Amino acid sequence: MGGLPFTRPLRIIKRFSPRAPATYKIDFALYIEQISLLVEVMFMLKHRLMSGCAVGIAMLSCLLALTSFVQAQSPTSALNDPKIEARVNALLGQMTLQEKIGQLVQYSAGSPTGPGTGRTDYPDMIAKGGIGSLFNLTGAREVNAMQKIAVEKSRLHVPLIFGLDVIHGYRSTFPVPLGMSATWNPDLIEKAARIAAVEASSEGVRWTFSPMVDIARDARWGRIVEGNGEDTYLGQAMARAYVRGYQGTSLTDPTSILACVKHYVAYGAAEGGRDYNTVDISDRSLRQVYLPPFRAAVDSGAATVMSAFDDLQGVPASANPYTLTQILRGEWGFRGFVVSDWNSVGELIPQGVALDPAMAARKAVTAGVDMDMESNSYATTLLQEVKDGRVPQSVIDEAARRILRVKFAMGLFEHPYADESKGAITTLDPAHVAASRTVAEESFVLLKNDPVSGSPVLPLASGAKTIALIGPLADSANDMLGSWSTKGDAKDVVTLRKALSDRLAQSQGKVIYAKGTDILTTSDSGFAEAVSAARQADVVIAALGEDAGLMTGEAGSRAHLDLPGNQQKLLEAIAATGKPVVLIVFSGRPLILNWEAAHIPAILEAWFPGIQAGPALVRTLFGDVNPSGRLTTSFPRAVGQEPLYYNAMNTGRPADGVDLTRPPSNAAEKFRSRYIDEQNSPLFPFGYGLSYTKFQYSTPSLSAQSLAAASLNSGASALTVSAEVKNTGSRAGSEVVQLYIRQRGTSVTRPVRELKGFQKITLAPGESKKVEFKLGREEFSFWNIDMKDVVEPAQVTVWVGPNSTEGSEAHFTIN
Numbered sequence: 135m136g137g138l139p140f141t142r143p144l145r146i147i148k149r150f151s152p153r154a155p156a157t158y159k160i161d162f163a164l165y166i167e168q169i170s171l172l173v174e175v176m177f178m179l180k181h182r183l184m185s186g187c188a189v190g191i192a193m194l195s196c197l198l199a200l201t202s203f204v205q206a207q208s209p210t211s212a213l214n215d216p217k218i219e220a221r222v223n224a225l226l227g228q229m230t231l232q233e234k235i236g237q238l239v240q241y242s243a244g245s246p247t248g249p250g251t252g253r254t255d256y257p258d259m260i261a262k263g264g265i266g267s268l269f270n271l272t273g274a275r276e277v278n279a280m281q282k283i284a285v286e287k288s289r290l291h292v293p294l295i296f297g298l299d300v301i302h303g304y305r306s307t308f309p310v311p312l313g314m315s316a317t318w319n320p321d322l323i324e325k326a327a328r329i330a331a332v333e334a335s336s337e338g339v340r341w342t343f344s345p346m347v348d349i350a351r352d353a354r355w356g357r358i359v360e361g362n363g364e365d366t367y368l369g370q371a372m373a374r375a376y377v378r379g380y381q382g383t384s385l386t387d388p389t390s391i392l393a394c395v396k397h398y399v400a401y402g403a404a405e406g407g408r409d410y411n412t413v414d415i416s417d418r419s420l421r422q423v424y425l426p427p428f429r430a431a432v433d434s435g436a437a438t439v440m441s442a443f444d445d446l447q448g449v450p451a452s453a454n455p456y457t458l459t460q461i462l463r464g465e466w467g468f469r470g471f472v473v474s475d476w477n478s479v480g481e482l483i484p485q486g487v488a489l490d491p492a493m494a495a496r497k498a499v500t501a502g503v504d505m506d507m508e509s510n511s512y513a514t515t516l517l518q519e520v521k522d523g524r525v526p527q528s529v530i531d532e533a534a535r536r537i538l539r540v541k542f543a544m545g546l547f548e549h550p551y552a553d554e555s556k557g558a559i560t561t562l563d564p565a566h567v568a569a570s571r572t573v574a575e576e577s578f579v580l581l582k583n584d585p586v587s588g589s590p591v592l593p594l595a596s597g598a599k600t601i602a603l604i605g606p607l608a609d610s611a612n613d614m615l616g617s618w619s620t621k622g623d624a625k626d627v628v629t630l631r632k633a634l635s636d637r638l639a640q641s642q643g644k645v646i647y648a649k650g651t652d653i654l655t656t657s658d659s660g661f662a663e664a665v666s667a668a669r670q671a672d673v674v675i676a677a678l679g680e681d682a683g684l685m686t687g688e689a690g691s692r693a694h695l696d697l698p699g700n701q702q703k704l705l706e707a708i709a710a711t712g713k714p715v716v717l718i719v720f721s722g723r724p725l726i727l728n729w730e731a732a733h734i735p736a737i738l739e740a741w742f743p744g745i746q747a748g749p750a751l752v753r754t755l756f757g758d759v760n761p762s763g764r765l766t767t768s769f770p771r772a773v774g775q776e777p778l779y780y781n782a783m784n785t786g787r788p789a790d791g792v793d794l795t796r797p798p799s800n801a802a803e804k805f806r807s808r809y810i811d812e813q814n815s816p817l818f819p820f821g822y823g824l825s826y827t828k829f830q831y832s833t834p835s836l837s838a839q840s841l842a843a844a845s846l847n848s849g850a851s852a853l854t855v856s857a858e859v860k861n862t863g864s865r866a867g868s869e870v871v872q873l874y875i876r877q878r879g880t881s882v883t884r885p886v887r888e889l890k891g892f893q894k895i896t897l898a899p900g901e902s903k904k905v906e907f908k909l910g911r912e913e914f915s916f917w918n919i920d921m922k923d924v925v926e927p928a929q930v931t932v933w934v935g936p937n938s939t940e941g942s943e944a945h946f947t948i949n
């Protein structure tokens with residue numbers, strides 16, 4: 135039953151969700167299902183809540199669920215199709231309990247991306263209907279061989295889903311995600327994700343474990359490289375872009391791959407930046423900072439979610455009914471399925487909330503983890519758990535229903551096989567390569583560009599005849615691929631050395647290459663050769679940074695954030711020659727670059743740029759393209775500042791106006807929120823990045839001096855902010871125009887600045903453009919003292935500018 139216009143509740147929905155579309159088609163059976171889920175949630179919470187309060191919350195939750203349910207009706211989502219639901223129910227009706235449990239089981243069948251289970255009897259298990267998904271297996275033929283067993287040999291012919299970590303491209307590797315986020319260009323990210331989907335699906339992969347949308351405020355955490363940085367608003371925009379790109383317009387499109395938004399949730403807030411570590415944050419931070427990018431992905435139709443490794447507020451994320459059921463399904467109306475992270479179900483045992491695999495499986499599945507990645511506990515224990523009455527059969531039914539729903543929505547039952555006749559896209563399509571280069575070019579952040587002998591070092595004059603290229607990353611194809619480049623191939627990478635040599639060969643110039651040092655060594659045996667190369671050159675390019683595999687990504691946490699090994703020493707030796715030096719930093723995180731920033735005239739942060747690292751860098755160095763990347767994480771001055779992020783709360787004793795470059799010399803300077811031995815500010819702030827041209831901003835103008843909280847809450851009004859941005863330099867360039875707000879006088883503290891809008895614009899020399907932002911409920915609302923997401927009366931400061939520390943301001947009142 136579907137397609138009935140649903141007008142009366144719609145008015146209520148619009149009150150609570152002004153962004154909801156004007157008309158909907160609602161299926162009542164599904165709506166009833168949503169309500170029953172909420173009743174289940176309330177039942178689950180009954181021990182925690184007093185009964186009166188429970189009724190109130192139940193009513194509110196029902197309304198919220200209805201709201202989110204209605205919002206989830208997007209053209210890209212087949213997860214709400216009643217015809218599919220009927221097929222799921224019919225299939226479930228034929229399945230044995232054992233077969234249902236089989237759907238909840240997933241193993242890695244190719245190169246492992248974690249410690250293995252030692253199992254190899256997958257074909258046998260599949261034939262018995264004992265596996266729902268395999269991952270790490272690629273190649274249409276390989277995938278089809280397994281699928282054939284599922285489709286032809288298993289009793290009910292239920293197809294498998296094949297997954298893989300397609301994180302920043304498939305074969306055509308793009309920059310690492312942190313670099314992609316530095317483009318501040320969601321449209322470009324969507325295109326990159328689409329290309330990844332086209333390539334991956336040609337090899338039978340229909341599910342990626344991406345996007346990783348964990349907010350990361352601590353540069354020590356190795357996995358900061360996999361996400362979009364420290365900001366929630368930007369993280370939401372990027373989350374939507376990835377989902378749109380991967381899934382395309384319909385899950386049934388053979389080039390559509392399921393998105394899996396991860397790691398749910400707050401994994402990035404690991405204490406001390408140490409991977410897999412405890413997370414103990416407030417519920418307000420959870421909802422305000424960490425959850426919104428997940429919500430954005432879910433609202434964009436993300437079909438799957440991955441539960442994380444962390445212990446969140448004392449309850450492991452992979453056994454957390456509050457986040458997995460109450461919020462994700464109850465409040466947001468998520469209709470896809472949740473897969474655990476690699477053995478995160480098994481890890482409930484060392485975490486201490488489970489004594490054995492059976493208890494781990496019970497806790498995870500009842501909390502809302504539908505599919506068990508690689509722990510083997512669902513496969514081996516759930517049958518008995520249900521038989522003994524410790525796990526309700528309905529929990530298994532529901533988990534299997536969610537997985538089957540996605541399989542039907544993908545059209546897998548009709549088209550289970552990858553198309554072997556077309557041939558996989560394993561040779562690089564020139565359009566994909568070009569896209570990778572464009573993304574890399576937009577990801578580079580120019581951190582410094584001081585004049586040497588009167589003019590900025592960059593861009594290099596095309597007449598630069600002899601260039602010394604020094605450093606362990608100048609010719610390291612493997613590192614350019616970055617972490618999680620599962621199918622990336624070093625053979626496809628054009629390194630900086632290769633691209634620079636090609637470029638200079640065209641103008642009869644010369645590259646003198648010297649590695650100088652390895653990334654991690656104490657030996658300075660290569661220094662002399664490097665210094666001699668520098669002496670012979672007109673300009674030196676130093677390519678330094680991190681080892682992508684060892685130091686970034688999963689299990690890549692670092693306690694020290696300087697250039698590793700003796701690279702700084704090498705740089706000092708090169709700089710001592712007096713030759714102009716351009717430092718290119720390859721890293722998966724913000725590094726501490728104090729000495730570098732003080733002594734090297736030009737610094738370009740390049741992240742790990744992917745297969746087109748060399749050409750993208752050379753085009754940038756010579757000014758064929760103008761750098762337009764902006765930082766999405768704060769670069770610290772010292773490890774002791776971490777976690778470091780721009781949108782912090784003000785303290786009661788801010789250090790404004792105090793000179794923090796020296797120790798306090800009186801009580802007024804001392805009793806402040808400060809370090810006695812370091813400044814509070816980052817070396818390079820969030821949003822920062824230079825260009826080869828200059829931009830000038832007007833003071834922002836506002837469409838109103840004040841607006842009522844009630845009308846903002848209902849969506850009846852919004853503020854328009856506009857500013858004129860002018861390219862005052864002599865080159866064309868792109869600027870990321872950023873809008874920040876601060877709200878004061880509110881029931882809870884609000885950050886000193888919060889990003890609430892951005893636009894990347896391109897201006898010719900002398901050109902100016904009026905940039906407009908609309909700020910409404912989404913931008914002004916926050917989780918208030920009653921833990922309600924509302925707009926409150928406030929005094930608001932609005933900045934429009936080039937980064938999180940600059941820009942001119944205007945003022946506005948919400949009353």
Ligand code: NOJ
Nearest residue numbers: 247248299343475476688
């Ligand atoms: C563990 C990682 O945490 C996760 O991001 C990844 O998707 C899985 N392994 C599968 O490889």
